[in-house]
Amino acid sequence: MTTARRARKDLDLREMALGMISVSSFPAIIGTADMMLKSAAVTFVGYEKIGSGHCTAIVRGRITDVRLAVQAGVETAEQFGQLISTSVIPRPFPNLDAVLPINSRLSQYANGEYSRLNNQAIGLLETRGFPAMVGAADAMLKSAEVHLAAYETIGAGLCTAIVRGSVADVAVAIEAGMYEAERIGEFHTLMIIPRPLDDLEETLPVASCWIEQAKPVMLPLTIREKERELMQLPDLEKLSKEDRT
Template structure:
């Protein structure tokens, strides 16, 4: 949900917590509660993440209040701020300028064929990798990217239908606990485009945006086309070299 009101009464809203899945879930609720634009996330290390939204002052206040309430429900220590009528210099220096330029030019990625986004955060990279592997083997989901926010916290991001993402997260949680420390989990059903475009996306999906099963199918077909003549030629040569009886 983007801001379409009076741009002479703009405001910035910030909500900060100590988990990437938590801040994404909070941002999702903020977008669905109020008419604001999600500028993006600022990660300053130590596990601290801030969601930044922009819009009319009343809508931003509503969004920040919703974000604070969700942070409490998620059990997160949080801080929040509303800045009415920010100076242009402030917006230009903060990560807002680049995001607004993307919105103006229509640039950005999108994987809206997914019905849900799942985020699983661990303390320790091996636990995250093990959880990602288990999730991919347990349900029809794709691994979209991973995110590091400091303090040993890393988040794997998966996409798929709501049911498949839910199954995958259940399996991933068990595997993360087995290997290391599970820190946070979030399921976002029906993400808005604004949220979708602010999440990280691995370069393989940007360069090759085809779904993974399609890529594997194409590669398999290419191997068959290349290898089949070689096999036939080998059989023919072998038969020609056999001694006559």
């Protein structure tokens, strides 16, 4: 590595930072991550679940951008009333990546997979208790043109149903699901994201039925093989006898 390249790399490391926000709700962490990504030029590393309802969103970028993103995320988490803690780590050592979540983008690139639900609005409805979540999911599917993408559990009895569709349909579905969750058990929180960014999209859980393998594009090819002309070879044995005489 040349001196100039080494200097640029050292400068990049000095300017980089990690930002983390921890909350006690899955919809809250998705909404917080969405706001962090939309408020500053940061990259979403992923989120970590450690049980008892604790979820942490992690972003990476330049120190100033990370601080702006964390500030915006804190405001969102406080609106939910779910904020637990925050942290900004300037100039993290590269080896710190060993404890960070790796988002699903890497596996998607490796396997050529993508979700048919991408680029649709996201609705997340969290309940305390599995029966309430299943009942809410059923009510959402029956009330609007939405697809049940997956569900997520984070401990402490918290379960989140995730639906995808148009913004209007997702809003109607979430409202119906909320009332059904309250009837069966305990509704906890909700979140609607109209236009999710790619970084957030790639970290959301998706049921296997919505995952497709990328298929190679088949192009029509016309291959012409030049015909070989057949020619009669001389009798090598006869030529050999003539050479001897």
